[in-house]
Amino acid sequence: WNVLTGHAMTRISVTRRQKEVVVWCVAMLSDNTIVSGDSQGRLTFWDSTVGEQIESYTTHKADVLSIAVSEDEKNIYCSGIDPIISHFIKIEKAQGHEVKTQWVKHVQRHIHEHDVRALLVTDGKLLSAGVDGYLTFSSYPPKWVMRVPHMIPTPRSSVCTKKKLLLLRYSNHLEVWKLGSYATSESGDLMINNIDPRESDDDKQNNDQIEQDTAVNEINKLANRGEKLSLKLIENPVKLVSIKSKHKKQIQCCAMSPSGEFIFYSSDSDVRMLKLDTDDLDDDQSNISVSKLYLAGLTGTCDRVAFTDDSRTMIMHSDGALHVLFIDPEAGATVIQTVTGNKMLKTTSIIHLLVSKKTPSGSTYIIVGDANGVIEVLVDNKKEFVPHITLPKYQ
Structure with a gap:
């Protein structure tokens, strides 16, 4: 299309043998070459001036969904439903007095388990992402890969x-672990x-095996040392219990009391508080009981929660208000105070909620902060929490 006139300049047909072909992605090079990836798993180069095909390669067994071109336009990457990432390089060949260019397949890499939906080349590194949920950095050469x-x-633990x-938080379940012990002299x-660094065997892998993350000490040479260090354990960590959310709904927030006695979590529709009985944990790690506690005076869900140092008071944020609950190990938790945003707080939505330890004077502070940088501090006056100070903001 001509951007100025709005008229079509060239129409390119991609139909093959009377079969419908869907073009999922395109890239435009500075020499007016169009690169397309289609539903037949082909990467095709077109001359946009006359609308003719220059060359075409069957790179994948299924649809090509994404294409990335390096800044110097000498490297092209493509991938899709078939998660193999194909790398093409541009070479120049002299034919008489003319120099012709050709795209040649260089390497193929298997670093994703499922569909690759996005590719980007920046600073010599390839960024790729897809259905497996990983943002992956890779390069060749040198050959390395790192998944994020x-x-x-937050909070996640x-x-x-x-x-x-x-306590570890996952999308729809929680895990409680007993940490191990390390040895001392x-x-x-x-x-x-001392653990020998992992030998790189990337060159020995084929495209049927997914590449493993490159060892961190091979990427950034931490401390310029050729070894990895780890603590010598005399007791391994043990998973005590796994707690699934109701109806497998996604968990919004969670917390464990400092005493390890109570676990609280909230989904988008309900809140739950559990009592974790670990009194006989040292004798028998399988003797763990989890019971549900009653929550009185709560409506709605929660997005932030914290406990006081004595594990007998819990503060939670819900719908622009702070709720202070007193916890009875047998009877459950009851709301004893509600701090609304329009009365005491200047903010209605918070992203940080912290509860201090009890000071030598016996005071406990609640600190809340919002996305606009407003930080409010409340203090316990022996009866209830009251506003103490609003911290100044700086430009």
């Missing part, structure tokens, strides 16, 4: 240091295991 997994919003418990120093 999708991270659910909670720790009970007293009992060495770790007679002088009290940590004992370290």
Whole structure:
């Protein structure tokens, strides 16, 4: 199309042998060459001036969904439903007094498990993403790959240091782990295991095997050392319990009390509070019981939650209000105070909720912050939490 006139300049037919072909992605090069990826798994180069095909390659067994071109236009990558990433390089051949260019397949890489939907080349690195949920960085040469997994919003974990418990949050379930123990020498120093760096066997892999992440110390040469260090364990971590959300709904927030006694989580439709009985954990790690606690005075869901240091008070944020709940290990939790945004707080939606430890004077502080940089501090006056100070904002 001519952008100025709005008229079609060239029409290119991609039908093959009277079979309908769907073009899923295109790229335009500075020499007026059009690159297309279609439903037949073909990468095709076209002369946009006359609308003729220059060359075509069957690169994949299924649809090609994405194409990426390097900044110097000497490298092209393509991938799609068949997650193999094909790399083409541009070569120049002299024919008489003329120099002709040709695109040649270079390497194929298998670094995704499912459909690849997006490709981008920047600073000599290829960024790829798709159905498997990983944002993947790769290059060749040197040949390396690094995957960045999708991270659910914070908070993603909670720790009970007293009992060495770790609460991990996943999309629709929670896991409680008992952390292991590490060895120390007679002088009290940590004992370290030396692990030989993982040998790179990328060149030995074929396209039927997915490439593994390159070892971190091979990428950035941490501390310029040729070894990996790890603590020597005398007790391995153990998963104690897995808790699934009601109807497998996505969990919005979760927290474990500092005593390791209570677990709270919220989905988009309901809230749950559980009591975790770990009294006999040292004797029998399989003797774990989980019971449901009653929550009184709550309506709606929750997006932030925190416990006081004594694990007897819980503060949660819901629909622009802070709810303070008193926790009875037997009777459950009851709302004893509600702090609304239009009365005490200047913010109605928060992204941070922190509860301080009790100060030497016996005071406990609640700190909330919103996306606009407003930070409010409330203090316990022995009866209820009241506004204490609004921290200044700086440009």
